[in-house]
Amino acid sequence: MSQIEFKNVRHAYPPPPGQAPVYAPKEASPTWEDGGAYALLGPSGCGKTTLLNIISGLLTPSEGSILFDGQEVTQLPTTERHIAQVFQFPVVYDTMTVFDNLAFPLRNRGVAEARVKQRVTEIADMLDLSDRLGQRAAGLTADGKQKISLGRGLVREDVNAILFDEPLTVIDPHLKWQLRSKLKELHQRIGMTMIYVTHDQVEALTFADKVVVMYDGGVVQVGTPVELFNRPNHTFVGYFIGSPGMNVLPCTVDHGQPVFANTRLESGYPVDKNLSGKLEIGIRPEFVSFSDDGIPVAIEKVEDLGRYQVVTVRHEAEQIKMVVGEDQAIPAQSPKISFAADNLLLYRDDWAVETEHA
Amino acid sequence: MLKTTNQKAWWLVTPVLLLVAFNAFIPLMTVVNYAFQETFGNNQFFWEGTTWFEKVLRSERFHDALGRQMLFTGMILVIEIPLGIAVALSMPRKGPWVSVCLVLMALPLLIPWNVVGAMWNIFALPDIGLLGYSLNSMGFDYNFTRQPVSAWMTTVLMDVWHWTSLVVLLSYAGLCSIPDAYYQAAHIDGASPWAVFRYIQLPKMKRVLTIAILLRFMDSFMIYTEPFVLTGGGPGNTTTFLSIDLVKIALGQFDLGPAAAMSLIYFLVVLLICWVFYTVMMRNEDQ
Numbered sequence: 046m047s048q049i050e051f052k053n054v055r056h057a058y059p060p061p062p063g064q065a066p067v068y069a070p071k072e073a074s075p076t077w078e079d080g081g082a083y084a085l086l087g088p089s090g091c092g093k094t095t096l097l098n099i100i101s102g103l104l105t106p107s108e109g110s111i112l113f114d115g116q117e118v119t120q121l122p123t124t125e126r127h128i129a130q131v132f133q134f135p136v137v138y139d140t141m142t143v144f145d146n147l148a149f150p151l152r153n154r155g156v157a158e159a160r161v162k163q164r165v166t167e168i169a170d171m172l173d174l175s176d177r178l179g180q181r182a183a184g185l186t187a188d189g190k191q192k193i194s195l196g197r198g199l200v201r202e203d204v205n206a207i208l209f210d211e212p213l214t215v216i217d218p219h220l221k222w223q224l225r226s227k228l229k230e231l232h233q234r235i236g237m238t239m240i241y242v243t244h245d246q247v248e249a250l251t252f253a254d255k256v257v258v259m260y261d262g263g264v265v266q267v268g269t270p271v272e273l274f275n276r277p278n279h280t281f282v283g284y285f286i287g288s289p290g291m292n293v294l295p296c297t298v299d300h301g302q303p304v305f306a307n308t309r310l311e312s313g314y315p316v317d318k319n320l321s322g323k324l325e326i327g328i329r330p331e332f333v334s335f336s337d338d339g340i341p342v343a344i345e346k347v348e349d350l351g352r353y354q355v356v357t358v359r360h361e362a363e364q365i366k367m368v369v370g371e372d373q374a375i376p377a378q379s380p381k382i383s384f385a386a387d388n389l390l391l392y393r394d395d396w397a398v399e400t401e402h403a
Numbered sequence: 404m405l406k407t408t409n410q411k412a413w414w415l416v417t418p419v420l421l422l423v424a425f426n427a428f429i430p431l432m433t434v435v436n437y438a439f440q441e442t443f444g445n446n447q448f449f450w451e452g453t454t455w456f457e458k459v460l461r462s463e464r465f466h467d468a469l470g471r472q473m474l475f476t477g478m479i480l481v482i483e484i485p486l487g488i489a490v491a492l493s494m495p496r497k498g499p500w501v502s503v504c505l506v507l508m509a510l511p512l513l514i515p516w517n518v519v520g521a522m523w524n525i526f527a528l529p530d531i532g533l534l535g536y537s538l539n540s541m542g543f544d545y546n547f548t549r550q551p552v553s554a555w556m557t558t559v560l561m562d563v564w565h566w567t568s569l570v571v572l573l574s575y576a577g578l579c580s581i582p583d584a585y586y587q588a589a590h591i592d593g594a595s596p597w598a599v600f601r602y603i604q605l606p607k608m609k610r611v612l613t614i615a616i617l618l619r620f621m622d623s624f625m626i627y628t629e630p631f632v633l634t635g636g637g638p639g640n641t642t643t644f645l646s647i648d649l650v651k652i653a654l655g656q657f658d659l660g661p662a663a664a665m666s667l668i669y670f671l672v673v674l675l676i677c678w679v680f681y682t683v684m685m686r687n688e689d690q
Contacts, residue, residue: 103587123590136588138602149602153593197592 047114047205049077049100049238054109056095075257075264077206077240079114082232084249085242086285087259093242094133096259097208100240101128113205129198130208135190135215139183143174146182147196154203168196171227188216195224199231206238213248225252246286258282274329275388280395283327289355289366292333293392296326303391306340306360311386316398325392330355332385333367335376339383347375358382437663455664465665467640468648469672475555475644476623479562483619484612486563487570491578492604494571505575508568520632523561527633547634551641554634558642561629566619573615577608613684617677624673645669 077083085093098104099111102123110119118126129150138146147165156164169175172192177185182193191212198207209228213221229252232239243249249256250270258266258273258281266278277283277291284290296305298320303310305326342358342365354369358380367382369375391398438455440448459465494504514522529535529546534557538545547553581603589599627646630636636643636651643651649669653662 098587101591103590124593128591130587130591132584132588134582134584136584138606140602140606149594150592153595153598194588197588 047238048079049206050112050115051075052110052112054099054106054111056092056099056104056106056108075267077238079238080236081238082229082252082254083238083240084253084256085240085259086246086249086256087244088285089244091259092262093244093259094210097130097210097240097242100206101130101208102126103130127201127203127205128208129201129204129206131194131198131210131212133211133214135187135194137182137185137190137193139181141182142178143169143180143182143185143193144178146193147174147178147200150197150201154201164200164202168200171199171231172196172224188220191215192224195228204237206240209239209241211242211244221248228252246288250286256286258285260285276390276397277327278397280325280327280392283329283390287329287331289330289368291327291329292365293325293327294363294365296324296391298324298391303389306363308340310384310389312389312391316391320393320398322394325395326384327390327392327397328384329388330366330368332388333365333382334385335367335369335373336381336383339381341379341381344375344380434663434666437659438667441660451660455660456668459661459664459668464648465668468643468645471641471643472624472645475559475562475626476620478559479566479623480616480619482559482563483567483570484616487567487615488574488608488612490567490571491574492600494575496579505572508571508575511565511568512572514565516628517632519561519565520629523557523564523629524633527557549638551638554638554642558630558633561633562623562626565629566622569618570615573611574608577611578604581607609684613681617681620680621673621677624676 085096087093095104099106102118102121102125105119110117112118113126138149141149144165147168148161151161151164165178166175169178172195174189174192174196177189182190185193195209195212198209213224216224225248228239228241241249241252243252250273253270255267255269256273257264258279260279260281266273266282268276268278273282273286277286280291280293283293294305296303296310298304298316299309301316303312303316303324303326310326340360342360344356344358345364346357348355348357349371351371353371354373354375356367356369356375358365358367365382436448439451439453441451442448490508495501511519524532526532527535527547529539529548535545535547544550545553547557585603585607586599589603594602625646626644627650630642630644631647634642636647649662649665652658652665
């Protein structure tokens with residue numbers, strides 16, 4: 046087990062002739078602490094899988110270097126890095142039994158047969174595969190096969206980290222929950238570094254201690270789920286995390302206060318007067334409420350989601366989503382809204398403006 | 404429940420029935436006709452029962468031809484299948500060389516059988532052919548028209564040259580259909596190149612290889628034109644395979660009865676071997 050460090054790593058697949066290479070990831074320098082449970086979250090095509098393959102050595106980055114515990118491994122082949130990786134679609138060795146499949150990574154490394162048996166039994170128990178160990182792997186259903194893939198990732202003891210590349214895509218929802226909590230439980234038991242790639246925020250937030258959000262090939266924020274919710278570093282994190290996502294509204298700054306819709310907004314922190322660039326305020330729908338006095342809006346849509354209601358309102362061109370408690374009344378005439386001062390964030394060119402007490 | 408009985412739909416299958424009848428069943432039945440009777444021309448037939456079958460099955464000539472045929476087919480399968488897989492494995496999976504390789508591989512398959520025979524005949528001539536002349540000048544005593552070993556070597560080599568490509572193309576198609584994730588997973592699992600071949604590539608190629616072996620088996624078991632042009636079945640009878648022998652009996656000696664009986668036995672042998680092989684290969688597939 047070790048700490049994994051990236052130094053200015055970026056990668057581009059060979060571009061079509063005459064075009065500039067597109068880097069994904071571009072300039073990623075995250076550090077993965079030993080024993081952490083990380084989720085790598087981002088939309089499809091932002092370079093998540095590439096980043097994983099760079100860690101495991103399936104891919105050599107075009108630039109930069111990777112360090113395991115301070116040691117350079119950029120040029121080391123996969124087998125010498127001691128990384129386990131589980132892929133999005135199940136990979137099983139068709140001709141082998143379930144047992145042999147799970148034993149394969151151990152046998153390849155010359156682990157003693159008694160130990161192999163012990164490990165495989167243990168892992169099979171955990172994944173509910175015990176009663177199928179003698180069966181041919183080819184005969185299993187998609188989720189059975191994916192469990193084998195997971196098992197092959199978990200069975201080794203010598204690994205530096207286990208990487209999961211959207212491993213639960215093919216598994217049905219009910220089993221997904223179970224397996225995810227199994228992984229979480231396992232992480233707490235053995236304390237191995239785990240990096241879990243997903244584009245599903247619920248999956249990321251429930252699995253990880255720390256979530257790494259990627260956008261457009263770059264890492265935009267690394268933080269705990271609470272940090273990502275309360276202080277998104279980038280407007281993308283704002284709308285990608287949370288349901289519905291954060292409201293991002295154009296604003297100006299006047300005398301150290303953000304101004305939206307001709308209304309000076311109270312904010313939790315003093316704003317530099319000389320800000321320039323594209324300025325926006327970010328406010329989570331949870332922190333928008335109806336008030337007697339504030340920004341006049343028109344109500345467009347009310348969605349009742351049971352425990353709460355999502356109300357879409359409009360002020361001129363801007364649409365604002367707000368979360369209103371089930372028991373709260375929605376004003377029928379000339380509604381006005383206000384924003385909670387402590388949760389109002391300011392963004393310049395999509396990046397959060399540094400605050401003194403954040 | 405009232406159900407109208409309407410048999411008119413049977414008319415819809417008549418075209419295919421007619422096609423199969425004229426294409427396969429009736430010709431086969433004329434062969435059956437000859438196999439159980441004796442004829443002296445004039446459309447006069449005399450019932451002979453199983454005489455011809457007994458005669459063929461007991462004849463040493465048939466045993467010898469069948470033996471040679473088995474040996475030949477066995478040899479070319481043992482050479483072509485591993486060689487084909489090896490070539491397919493070493494072909495590039497992407498890049499500009501893919502199409503070059505594919506075209507090169509497809510070339511021998513496009514040449515007509517008798518041309519292949521003629522080419523190799525000239526190529527192997529001991530006095531002027533490139534192969535024959537080179538072998539002789541290197542000190543090998545090589546003459547495919549006189550020595551059985553030379554004749555066999557040339558025939559096998561010719562078949563390998565002509566048909567290995569088919570195995571290559573089929574194996575290559577099988578290899579290309581393996582998703583990258585399998586290789587990546589094998590890498591992560593620390594599999595050796597041999598393990599990758601044994602546990603990923605070979606199992607994934609199983610279906611195409613089954614087809615390749617079946618095709619090569621059937622074609623080589625029925626081979627006629629190439630050895631006929633190359634060696635004419637000689638020297639002596641040493642390269643007289645089943646088809647060549649059959650033609651000699653039917654058209655050379657005009658022994659229609661034994662020839663018909665032999666055709667049926669020949670046909671049943673091919674059918675039986677194909678069926679057994681396919682059943683054995685596919686027994687675990689539907690799980």
